[in-house]
Amino acid sequence: MTGHKGISIRCHESRYNRDMQMERRKRPQGAGQINRAAHKLIQAFNWLLLLPLLYACGGGPSPADREGNPAETAAVDEAVPLKGLKLYLGYCFVCHGQKGDGNGPYAEMLADSPADFTDSTYFKAKTDSELYDFISKGGIAHGKSLHMKPFGFQMTRDEIKSAIAYIRVLNRHEQISRREGSDFSGSDIYKNSCVMCHGEKGAGDGRVMQMLNLEVRPITGRVLSQYSGAKLYNIIQDGIPSDTAGAGKYMPAWGASLSEQEIIDVISYIMTFGE
Numbered sequence: 493m494t495g496h497k498g499i500s501i502r503c504h505e506s507r508y509n510r511d512m513q514m515e516r517r518k519r520p521q522g523a524g525q526i527n528r529a530a531h532k533l534i535q536a537f538n539w540l541l542l543l544p545l546l547y548a549c550g551g552g553p554s555p556a557d558r559e560g561n562p563a564e565t566a567a568v569d570e571a572v573p574l575k576g577l578k579l580y581l582g583y584c585f586v587c588h589g590q591k592g593d594g595n596g597p598y599a600e601m602l603a604d605s606p607a608d609f610t611d612s613t614y615f616k617a618k619t620d621s622e623l624y625d626f627i628s629k630g631g632i633a634h635g636k637s638l639h640m641k642p643f644g645f646q647m648t649r650d651e652i653k654s655a656i657a658y659i660r661v662l663n664r665h666e667q668i669s670r671r672e673g674s675d676f677s678g679s680d681i682y683k684n685s686c687v688m689c690h691g692e693k694g695a696g697d698g699r700v701m702q703m704l705n706l707e708v709r710p711i712t713g714r715v716l717s718q719y720s721g722a723k724l725y726n727i728i729q730d731g732i733p734s735d736t737a738g739a740g741k742y743m744p745a746w747g748a749s750l751s752e753q754e755i756i757d758v759i760s761y762i763m764t765f766g767e
């Protein structure tokens with residue numbers, strides 16, 4: 493990660509957090525009982541507040557954009573779709589769904605339907621460059637849904653390209669076959685695929701969960717030691733069933749993207765988190 497990008501992310505995060513805290517304070521007591529329509533309004537409002545901040549922070553076009561036109565620098569085809577899948581589950585799954593059909597657990601909260609990546613007719617007409625531009629700058633910049641936020645601030649250029657490579661796999665109705673064994677350590681896996689929801693130290697304060705204003709209970713060594721190793725393995729492999737009470741439906745299934753060893757390594761890593 494370049495220093496520049498690091499700075500703009502921190503700037504974005506702290507201002508957004510402050511903003512979200514103000515927003516929470518403004519809400520009346522009993523906000524848990526607000527109906528879905530009101531919830532949608534609040535969501536839309538949060539996004540509208542966030543956008544000018546993003547631009548104020550980044551000073552215009554997104555950092556990924558400043559690195560140049562992706563089409564000129566490297567072909568999207570070179571990016572690894574498997575890496576894209578891991579990022580997709582972290583950043584995109586909540587709305588676009590485990591299978592990419594637009595039925596993610598958060599989709600029902602939105603007034604606009606997330607794109608269905610299995611719609612090959614629609615996506616055949618889109619170039620990689622157009623998709624890159626859309627993902628990096630977001631829906632509003634393209635006269636589309638404000639719920640599709642600009643990911644150029646959270647993801648590097650290579651990460652966005654990997655995500656596009658994975659979207660192409662979904663367009664073709666293909667499946668990813670994961671490699672057995674990799675050089676990734678538990679902490680690498682956590683930083684790539686888990687931190688955006690569970691946060692640096694497992695406190696549940698990851699950016700995606702903040703963006704959706706969802707409460708996630710912390711994953712700490714003490715909490716996790718209540719589970720057997722096999723149970724923990726299954727939660728990560730299969731995700732948490734959508735009919736479970738609480739935030740569980742926002743936990744994706746990693747079985748298609750992480751090898752057995754990688755799941756074991758990431759468990760060892762999260763077990764080191766303190767209280």
Ligand code: HEC
Nearest residue numbers: 583584587604605606607626627631636637639640643655
């Ligand atoms: C909070 C919900 C949400 C998240 C998270 C999200 N999207 Fe979207 N996305 C949407 C919605 C809603 C649309 C539909 C936009 C429209 O058509 O107005 C959309 C549309 C799209 C499109 C279609 C663009 C087009 O040309 O029609 C692409 C590509 C896309 N998203 C990629 C991604 C990627 C990649 C990620 C993860 C990095 C992601 N989205 C994360 C909500 C989301």
Ligand code: HEC
Nearest residue numbers: 581582685686689707708709728738739740742743744758
């Ligand atoms: C899109 C967001 C998201 C991502 C990415 C994600 N998780 Fe989760 N995870 C959740 C949510 C939400 C829960 C449910 C927490 C709750 O019940 O409050 C959860 C639950 C869990 C639990 C069970 C915790 C408990 O208290 O029962 C474990 C273990 C876990 N995740 C590990 C991981 C690992 C390891 C990764 C990365 C490979 C990962 N998660 C990636 C959202 C996510």
